[in-house]
Amino acid sequence: MEKIAEKKVNKINGFLMLLVLLGSIALEIYLLVSGIRTNNAPILWIFIPMLIVIILIASGFIVVQPNDSRVLILFGKYTGTVRESGFWWVNPFTVRKKVSLRIRNFNSQKIKVNDLHGNPIEIGAVVVWRVIDTAKAVFDVENYEQFVDVQSETAIRQLASEYPYDVDQEDKPSLRGTPQEIAESLKNMLQLRLEVAGVEIIEARISHLAYAPEIAQAMLRRQQAQAIIAARTKIVEGAVGMVEMALKALSEQNIVKLDEDKKATMVNNLMVALVSETEAQPVINTGTLYQ
Incomplete structure (x- = not known):
């Protein structure tokens, strides 16, 4: 396939050519009036070529708005691109294709795919x-706008299959847990695919992410269970540290001396009080009835 790179095209200020056009029209009118008055046939013969010149000049004007462009094609050959905004005159025989240089958004539809672990997600x-x-x-492409749409959807599918929806370890990337890394990966993936169409990806981010409806309830219960387990683990770790600190303080300050059985009882009571979901009710020991 022939590789074509963008290049500038020769153009003329449109207002200058407008003056030429007006002068040609004035000359054409003068020739016509003179030919009719004097019945001079040679002057009338000049009238027809001048008319053709006027038509050609008039068909060469273009107006380019900011962040817009015109791609010029002369008899099937690319001659260049006009990027500068303004009023210009170009070769009237060229075909001019408008290509917008403005920033655009593509919002993909919700796609149902499988993540790295095989879970169906949207x-x-x-x-x-x-x-x-x-x-x-x-x-280089048939329709660059349609090409962006198709390649974007393909890249999103590939991205979803390379990452899990969620992971237990916080340091591992996932679609839900590391949005910045996922966005960068999607941007690079799209840029590689769309470079052939002369397209620059400015930003790419996930706008919708959810489990498929058929497994959404089951995955929600699993997430809740994982959250409860993680919370319980933190509570137990904190309770163990507090019990250890309490026993150490009692021992170092000689507040009370406990044998192994009493230490075990105290540890049991403290763990119940610290870990239990309900508020612990204190029991005051006032001694035994019989001494």
């Missing part, structure tokens, strides 16, 4: 892009 993304090479956008 995912969607927002892609911010723009054309930076008009020649590639026009000549």
Whole structure:
């Protein structure tokens, strides 16, 4: 496939050519009036070529708005691109294709795919892009806007299959747990795919992420169970540290001397009081009835 790179095209200030056009029209009118008055046939013969010149000059004007461009094609050959905004005159025989250089958004539909662990999920993304090479956008792909849509959906599917929806370890990447890393990965993936179309990816982020409806309830219960286990683990670790600290303080300050049985009882009571979900009710020991 022939590789075509964008290049500038020769153009003329449109207001200058407008003056030429007006002068040609004035000359054409003068020739016509003079030919009719004097019945001079040679003057009338000049009238027809001048009319053709006027038509050609008039068909060469273009207006380019900011962040817009015109790709010029002369008899099937790419001649260049006009990027500068303003009023210009170009070769009237060229075909001019408009290519917008403005930033655009592509909001994908919700796609149902399987993540790295095989769980069915729904995912969607927002892609911010723009054309930076008009020649590639026009000549290297059939329809660059449709190409962006298709390749974006393909990249989203590939991304979802390379990462799990969620993980237990916080240091491992996942679709839900590391959004910044996922966004960067999606951007790089899209840029690699769309470079052939002369497109630059400015930003790409996941806009929708959820488990598929058929497993959503089951996965929600699993997440709740994992959260409860993690919370219980933290509570037990804290309770053990507090019991150890209490026993150490009692021993160092000689407040009370406990044998192994009493230590075990105290540890049991403290663990129940610290770990239990309900508020512990204190029991005051006032001694035995019989001494």
